Amino acid sequence: MFQFILRRLIQSIPVLFGISVLSFAMIHLAPGSPLGVLMDPKVPPKVVEQWERNFNLDKSLPAQYGLWLKNLATGDLRSFKDGRPVIDKIMERLPATLILNLVATIIIFSIAIPLGVYSATHRYSLADHTTTLFAFVGISMPSFWLAYMLILLIVQGLGLPILGSRTFGLTEVGAVAGLADRLWHLFLPSVILSVAGIASLSRYMRGSMLEVTRQDYITTALAKGLPDDEVRYRHGLRNALMPIITIFGFLIPTLIGGSVIIESIFAWPGIGRLAYQSVLSRDYPTIMTINMITAILVILGNLMADVLYGVVDPRVKVK
Amino acid sequence: MIAEAPAIAAAPPREAYRPFAAFVYRFKQNRLAVGGTLVIGFFFLLSFVFWLFSVQGFQWPYDPAATEVSAQLLPPSIEHWLGTDQLGRDVFSRMMHGARVSLMVGFVAVGISLTIGILVGAVAGFFGGWVDNLLMRFVDVVISFPSFFLILTVVALLSPSFWNVMVVIGLTGWTGTARFVRAEFLSIKERDYVQSARALGAGHRRIIFRHMLPNSLAPVLVSATLGVAGAILTEAGLSFLGFGVQPPTATWGNILTEGRLYIFDAWWLTVFPGLAILTTVLAFNLFGEGLRDALDPRLKG
Numbered sequence: 244m245f246q247f248i249l250r251r252l253i254q255s256i257p258v259l260f261g262i263s264v265l266s267f268a269m270i271h272l273a274p275g276s277p278l279g280v281l282m283d284p285k286v287p288p289k290v291v292e293q294w295e296r297n298f299n300l301d302k303s304l305p306a307q308y309g310l311w312l313k314n315l316a317t318g319d320l321r322s323f324k325d326g327r328p329v330i331d332k333i334m335e336r337l338p339a340t341l342i343l344n345l346v347a348t349i350i351i352f353s354i355a356i357p358l359g360v361y362s363a364t365h366r367y368s369l370a371d372h373t374t375t376l377f378a379f380v381g382i383s384m385p386s387f388w389l390a391y392m393l394i395l396l397i398v399q400g401l402g403l404p405i406l407g408s409r410t411f412g413l414t415e416v417g418a419v420a421g422l423a424d425r426l427w428h429l430f431l432p433s434v435i436l437s438v439a440g441i442a443s444l445s446r447y448m449r450g451s452m453l454e455v456t457r458q459d460y461i462t463t464a465l466a467k468g469l470p471d472d473e474v475r476y477r478h479g480l481r482n483a484l485m486p487i488i489t490i491f492g493f494l495i496p497t498l499i500g501g502s503v504i505i506e507s508i509f510a511w512p513g514i515g516r517l518a519y520q521s522v523l524s525r526d527y528p529t530i531m532t533i534n535m536i537t538a539i540l541v542i543l544g545n546l547m548a549d550v551l552y553g554v555v556d557p558r559v560k561v562k
Numbered sequence: 563m564i565a566e567a568p569a570i571a572a573a574p575p576r577e578a579y580r581p582f583a584a585f586v587y588r589f590k591q592n593r594l595a596v597g598g599t600l601v602i603g604f605f606f607l608l609s610f611v612f613w614l615f616s617v618q619g620f621q622w623p624y625d626p627a628a629t630e631v632s633a634q635l636l637p638p639s640i641e642h643w644l645g646t647d648q649l650g651r652d653v654f655s656r657m658m659h660g661a662r663v664s665l666m667v668g669f670v671a672v673g674i675s676l677t678i679g680i681l682v683g684a685v686a687g688f689f690g691g692w693v694d695n696l697l698m699r700f701v702d703v704v705i706s707f708p709s710f711f712l713i714l715t716v717v718a719l720l721s722p723s724f725w726n727v728m729v730v731i732g733l734t735g736w737t738g739t740a741r742f743v744r745a746e747f748l749s750i751k752e753r754d755y756v757q758s759a760r761a762l763g764a765g766h767r768r769i770i771f772r773h774m775l776p777n778s779l780a781p782v783l784v785s786a787t788l789g790v791a792g793a794i795l796t797e798a799g800l801s802f803l804g805f806g807v808q809p810p811t812a813t814w815g816n817i818l819t820e821g822r823l824y825i826f827d828a829w830w831l832t833v834f835p836g837l838a839i840l841t842t843v844l845a846f847n848l849f850g851e852g853l854r855d856a857l858d859p860r861l862k863g
Contacts, residue, residue: 261703266712273719376594379851383791383843385798388836391822399826500710504799518711519803522718530715534707541706 248550255542259535266534267308270527298323311531324526333514333532340506340513344498346433351440351494356487358441359448363483364475366453374445381442386501390435390508397431432509436501440494447490452483485556492545499537588856595852601845609662616659624652626659626812635828645830647820653830656812657838663813664842667728667797668790674732676786679739680775686740687747688770698744705737713796714805722805731793739785746778780857787850791843798839814839 295301299310314320320329362374397403455461456479464474502515510516514533521529589595615622623643630650638645644653686697713730720726750756751774759773800806801815809816814835821831 258699258702258706261700262706265703266707266715269716270719273716274721379594379844379847380840383795383847384840385795385802385818385836387799387802388818388832388839391825391832392836395825395829395832496705496708496710499708503711503714504802507803515711519714522715525719534711534715537708537711538706541708542702545706 244550244553247553248546251546251549255546258542259538262538263312263531263535264308266531267311268304270530271304271307311528314528315532315535320528320532322521322526322529324521324524324529329528329532332517332529333536336512336514336517337536339511340499340502340515342429343433343436343502343506343511343513344495346429347437347440347498348494350433350437351444354437355441355444356448356484359445360452360480360483362445362449363452363456371449374449378442378446381438382446384438386435386439387504387508389438390432390505393431393435394508403427428509432505432511436498436505439501440497444487444490444494448483448487451486452479455479455483458482481555485552488548488551488555491551492541492548495541495544496537499540585856589852592852592855594848595855598845598848598852601841602849605661605665605842605845608658609665612658613662621655624655626651626655627810628652635824635831637828638830644834645828647817647828647831648824653817653834656817657814657835660812660814660817660835661838661842663724663807663811664794664797664815664839667724667731667807667813668793668846670728671732671735671793671796672786672789674729675734675736675789676739676782677736678733679736679785680743680782682736683740683743684747684770684775687744688751688766688774690748690751694744697740701737701740704734707734709734710796710799714800714803717800717805722800722808724807724811727797727800727805727807728793731796735789735793739782739789742781742785743778746781747774750774750777780854783857784850784854787846787853791846791850794839794843794846 292301299307302310311320315329318328318330321327322329322332358374362371365371461474461478464478465471469478499515502511502513503519504515505511506513506515507519514536517529518533520526521533621628628651630646633642633646633650635648636642636646636650642652642654644657646652647656682697682701686694686701713734716730717726720730756769756773759769764773797806797813798815798818801813801819804819806815806819807813809820818832818835818839821828821835825832
């Protein structure tokens with residue numbers, strides 16, 4: 244197992260290298276200069292050249308790539324926008340995003356799996372049809388639209404504040420009220436972030452459960468006279484859960500993509516919003532680094548899924 | 563051998579099995595899927611009719627780009643079915659023209675990603691070995707980008723034009739198809755009919771395109787319809803961040819995006835385009851699901 248993880252980590256190095264080259268090339272080959280955004284036409288060309296030298300924009304692309312890599316490794320990579328180290332900027336934003344995504348993931352799995360199982364075991368019942376319809380609506384809804392509809396309802400109907408990670412100006416309250424306030428601010432964005440995930444995962448779970456029901460070993464177990472529930476949960480569910488683990492790996496990029504939008508709407512101080520702001524200001528070092536960090540998260544997620552798969556399914560040889 | 567032939571001839575004539583008719587029959591059983599198909603057809607018809615209008619210079623009910631200072635932010639009424647926006651433009655007219663853009667984004671993007679996905683997946687699954695390894699590592703690279711952020715970055719840097727948006731969505735969306743096709747190929751490769759085709763001396767290309775691809779098309783078609791739905795949603799998301807198809811071209815995404823600034827004063831600017839996106843995407847999803855059930859009854863949920 245340890246060897247497997249080690250080998251997978253080593254294998255992911257070329258993948259990360261590929262990602263860094265690809266995103267570096269795409270960002271730098273795009274027309275337009277990062278200086279264009281902050282530049283005033285009145286700035287004399289000499290100063291512009293000076294800036295280009297400062298940001299290494301006068302060097303060749305491979306040289307710039309090398310410098311980016313070196314600076315990233317030494318932690319000396321600085322933002323074009325404000326000259327602060329990129330790592331610092333990201334690290335202060337990362338926890339907010341991780342919390343948001345963690346809560347969303349927990350919500351997704353704890354709702355979608357029971358829902359899917361119930362749907363499959365009560366196939367063609369009213370509950371199954373309702374779940375199916377809701378799942379389809381959930382997948383088909385733009386998350387930002389849902390967010391605005393909920394904002395319309397909550398702000399206009401209930402007058403509750405929802406933006407940011409806590410209520411602005413709310414400082415003179417006890418620890419409990421402060422915590423409740425933070426939880427409330429965490430609640431809405433994470434629910435919206437999880438809607439599409441719940442919808443698709445519950446469908447997968449339903450399909451997986453139905454698929455398992457058709458297997459010979461289920462027929463055998465039933466033929467032996469085992470009680471329905473025991474067959475359903477001990478033989479069926481355990482096997483049906485296995486393919487769901489792979490979904491975990493797929494979930495991460497979707498969640499991160501979703502955070503860009505959700506964080507922008509809710510003014511959530513996370514990495515998604517930082518990413519959006521960096522794209523707007525063409526802050527290349529920050530964009531690149533966020534790309535890399537999210538890619539690392541995705542790779543780790545997939546690795547975790549594979550390891551878990553190996554743990555739960557002994558037929559899959561971890562090699 | 564010869565002795566057996568008369569026995570077969572003597573058997574009572576069986577009704578020919580027509581796969582397509584069977585498919586249509588199964589598809590029709592699924593009411594949600596039929597509903598989805600009708601909705602898709604309806605939106606197609608609408609966007610075609612309004613495209614004809616715009617080509618003919620016939621503006622009905624209003625010119626989607628005509629601003630009217632005295633008619634700003636009017637709620638839905640008999641004159642303006644879905645109200646007007648902050649510039650006094652008729653929301654209904656704008657949405658009708660926006661339908662065409664949304665559908666086009668969906669189809670062109672999926673066309674691009676299908677082509678790439680099928681090729682990559684087929685080659686990887688069929689040849690296996692180092693080819694498979696190399697291609698799948700490339701898929702890993704592309705799939706490890708949170709695609710929405712990638713699309714956002716590229717579109718923002720390239721300047722968000724209509725074509726850029728479609729092409730970039732298409733170029734990032736093929737990994738799912740590639741994986742499906744590859745997985746399907748890996749499982750089909752060892753099947754008896756492929757082995758027999760090979761034993762009969764069929765070449766790689768014939769085996770891939772005549773035997774394997776048609777048998778793995780079901781998940782591809784399904785992922786294509788679902789891909790159209792995804793692409794429409796992605797365009798809407800890009801619009802929302804200001805990098806979708808740019809105004810004054812009306813798309814559902816940018817009507818919604820401009821409207822959110824007036825959300826507390828003019829709910830119709832946010833609600834209607836959102837509902838249109840939801841309905842279309844839902845229709846494609848239901849259609850795709852019905853397609854899968856009808857194409858492959860074994861998978862029926």
